[in-house]
Amino acid sequence: MNPFTKLDGLVAPLDRANVDTDAIIPKQFLKSIKRSGFGPNAFDEWRYLDVGQPGQDCSTRPLNPDFVLNQPRYQGAQILLTRDNFGCGSSREHAPWALEDYGFRVLIGPSFADIFFNNSFKNGLLPIKLAAAEVDELFRQCEATEGYRLVVDLAAQTITRPDGKTIGFDIDPFRKECLLNGWDDIGLTLRHADKIRAFEDKRRAEHPYYFA
């Protein structure tokens, strides 16, 4: 996993609540057996006017001019502003894969769905929860200002707006450490292999029927 430390990035606003993972990456693209290449199909049904198929060259497809991420001013955005319950629905990790492959590194919103939130951290994508009023203000500023950028500093746990205001955010210390260092969870967990084995032996002795 790529470490995440600090980002000075262009911001794009996706002003709708309950954006589900079917919208982030539609089902036909889940047939891939790879982890990469989902970016061109991120938000496929909103982004293009035709129906996308796996393996298609997306560069020649008709874009939906009404979809916010298609606006020229948001090209190259690395930070996405979202509304409540972003990432609800399916557990497909293809959703954070698609967002990351599209170019996003940070998501800022009032709330995220649990599984999506968790999956994001495994892919160097930082979801930040802020109070609804803070998010509202970011939406306002972003929509009013072309080229709107934010500086996200994970070590300091701050977001700095162009007007100089700094907003603090919470993150689990363990997740922060993993993200800052780009650590692989499995490697970390396997440091406790002896403990896992001991737990398993004890469980097997007490509840043999779970190990049949």
Next chain:
Amino acid sequence: MAAQTLYEKLWSSHVVHEEADGTALIYIDRHLVHEVTSPQAFEGLKLAGRKPWRISSIVATADHNTPTDHWEQGILDPVSRQQVETLDANIREVGSLAYFPFKDERQGIVHVIGPENGATLPGMTVVCGDSHTSTHGAFGCLAHGIGTSEVEHVMATQCLLQKKSRTMLIKVDGQLGKGVTAKDVVLAIIGKIGTAGGTGYAMEFGGSAIRALSMEGRMTICNMAIEAGARAGMVGVDETTIAYLKNRPFSPKGEAWEQAVAYWRTLHSDEGAQFDKVVELKAEDILPQVTWGTSPEMVTTVDGRVPDPAAVTDPVRREGVERALKYMGLEPNTPITDIKVDQVFIGSCTNSRIEDLREAAAVAKGRSKAANVKRVLVVPGSGLVKRQAEEEGLHEIFLAAGFEWREPGCSMCLAMNADRLEPGERCASTSNRNFEGRQGAGGRTHLVSPAMAAAAAVTGHFADVRTLA
């Protein structure tokens, strides 16, 4: 010891290690695997030179991509076929407790085959790379969906990194009215608390109306806990649970059964256990439900109307309602029973078990598909469900009514196979998600119970199943 909730009992019996910030390593007893969310995990393991920690925890099947007709032709879509064949190859290489491949007589939807084979047992932690894993909580398990990185993590370490959730009790007391089913209960719950209402919580369903439900009904409810935002839903163990599990293929036998049952009987929330949040519903207040929008919380009763966005004060919500009505092609204030349907789908991990099919058949019996309905798909949850339904003659009722009787799989719940809606088509569906495009790009989904789906199929529009005597 202080009174504990079921969740606390399940959690504390699985903690292997805990970090200073409360992030814990939780031991995983059962790992269910399907073709869509596993290939990258198997590949990751291989690239890192790692082996699965405990093969006997793995139960696998192919369900999302498999066709539901013409099995003799195999899987025609080459991309789908490759994904299913990749699972075949991975399981062949790695091993498993059980694998039910495409066309196997016990193949089916992963959340149907786990319980029916006794591979889901009370007290277990159950994970699967699928959000509807919450289904298995009906057995007094801690069960939830995980992403593919976590699938790989569980394979490599038999553990999951987790933080303890808060606890919520959803208490439904009283007696459900005639024609009101578990699906209506869970849709009513989602309508009440919203699709993010359960975020961060482990949700337990209790009260006399839940206790009175069969295991199939409890699975329907726990299945949709994720639609209320909760990763895990659960119901305490009782005699209904134990009776269901007796003599299933992977259920313990003989002395082990007695030992297991003695432990399972402790798997319920203790009297006086404290929950972080309690939500109560009266069973008598719950009527048959129909969703009208593009989120499961956009739901009303069959005697209700499509809402009017003008009456919604919060601007983000109002815009959400307006957008949903536009996508759904619905006018404000339309009576629900005036909405006509083009297709009907009876199936999915929410509602494809034998009891669901019986409920649908009871409505379909002696009736016929309405002329305006193009297609009614009945897709059993597994090969075993299909066989049992055929032994009971349910398939004949469906076929006589002009419904299609298909092979098992996820089918048009998410339309990864060939079963899907055309743009603009409207569907009464027993599945779990009415998201934009879920059942096919441009398709319009209304979530209902199996009985209500059958009622829509025979009348051509949403109809109150209670009036179809």
